[in-house]
Amino acid sequence: MAERAAGKVTLKDVAERVGVSISAVSLALKDHPRIAEDTKRRVQLAVDELGYVGNIAGRALRGKRVGAIALIVPNTSSHVLTHTYFLHVLTGINEVAAANDLQVVLSTNADELHGEVAYDRVLRSGLVDGAVVTSAAVDDPGIAHLVRGGLPVVLLGRYPELPEADSVFIDDLDAAVTATEHLIVAHGRRRLAHLCGPQGHQSAIDRRDGFVQACEAHRIEPILVEGDYSEESGAAAADQLAELGVDGVFAANDEMAFGAMRELAAAGVRVPADLAVIGYDDFGLSRVTTPSITTVHVPAVELARSAAARLLKPVGITEATPVPAPPEPHLVLRQSCGC
Numbered sequence: 001m002a003e004r005a006a007g008k009v010t011l012k013d014v015a016e017r018v019g020v021s022i023s024a025v026s027l028a029l030k031d032h033p034r035i036a037e038d039t040k041r042r043v044q045l046a047v048d049e050l051g052y053v054g055n056i057a058g059r060a061l062r063g064k065r066v067g068a069i070a071l072i073v074p075n076t077s078s079h080v081l082t083h084t085y086f087l088h089v090l091t092g093i094n095e096v097a098a099a100n101d102l103q104v105v106l107s108t109n110a111d112e113l114h115g116e117v118a119y120d121r122v123l124r125s126g127l128v129d130g131a132v133v134t135s136a137a138v139d140d141p142g143i144a145h146l147v148r149g150g151l152p153v154v155l156l157g158r159y160p161e162l163p164e165a166d167s168v169f170i171d172d173l174d175a176a177v178t179a180t181e182h183l184i185v186a187h188g189r190r191r192l193a194h195l196c197g198p199q200g201h202q203s204a205i206d207r208r209d210g211f212v213q214a215c216e217a218h219r220i221e222p223i224l225v226e227g228d229y230s231e232e233s234g235a236a237a238a239d240q241l242a243e244l245g246v247d248g249v250f251a252a253n254d255e256m257a258f259g260a261m262r263e264l265a266a267a268g269v270r271v272p273a274d275l276a277v278i279g280y281d282d283f284g285l286s287r288v289t290t291p292s293i294t295t296v297h298v299p300a301v302e303l304a305r306s307a308a309a310r311l312l313k314p315v316g317i318t319e320a321t322p323v324p325a326p327p328e329p330h331l332v333l334r335q336s337c338g339c
Contacts, residue, residue, distance in 0.1 A: 072133045
């Protein structure tokens with residue numbers, strides 16, 4: 001098991017597991033018509049069980065580089081690629097890649113139930129030297145498979161279940177505490193709700209937990225309202241917020257904050273006079289709304305630069321220009337909270 005975790009599984013291991021020749025395994029992995037479909041299925045099963053990753057590890061040992069890194073987005077079913085966050089991430093990674101003569105390969109999958117395709121495509125292709133992973137769910141089994149598969153990998157985000165993984169992330173929990181306490185201390189709001197992000201993602205979990213921690217520290221009963229990071233989910237929550245009679249909202253991102261504000265305004269609720277609002281991200285939307293949205297600034301471009309830079313040495317680039325560590329998130333005060 002230790003050898004498999006280190007990426008030392010060979011074609012011979014797979015062949016012995018299936019009970020066929022090494023050449024048959026090689027042909028099966030290439031989907032060759034000479035190999036029966038049942039054999040291909042058994043080979044793929046053995047590959048998955050053993051964690052075989054093709055010739056990637058072997059190529060690394062030989063010191064050969066392809067000259068490309070991958071950005072893996074496991075699935076795009078939740079509008080990931082159209083979200084401004086993704087554009088920031090792609091910008092940061094591309095800057096580091098271009099400065100070091102590397103290409104960037106995007107690997108994703110549109111089907112949320114089969115996001116492992118995005119990982120396998122990278123692991124088995126042999127077309128990249130390393131990978132950055134972003135927007136993956138905390139319980140995504142493909143991440144562990146990728147991290148332990150022999151390819152240099154950096155995770156963009158916090159994954160507490162994979163302490164051995166190289167990762168770049170910000171303290172979302174602490175930032176959420178700061179945002180919530182601003183509503184309480186600076187504006188005297190006492191009936192607070194949190195518009196939650198999708199709870200399968202660690203960023204949403206940490207922002208929720210920071211809100212709850214701040215409320216409990218000030219002896220306020222936290223109110224949690226379900227959302228999914230989309231503007232539509234924020235709008236859908238507006239009626240519930242009004243019925244609950246809250247006077248302060250901390251949303252897990254700016255899109256949800258804006259969606260809620262839009263619907264509340266249509267219902268005659270004044271922001272910030274009746275309801276103070278704070279969002280999260282500061283990717284652009286928060287500056288152009290009316291009122292403008294007080295929010296937590298997330299240094300997404302800098303985080304992506306840092307993640308890409310941490311791949312350089314593992315893929316054999318030792319003379320790269322150093323990339324500064326990303327700054328911590330901070331609260332940007334605007335109109336929606338009353339500042």
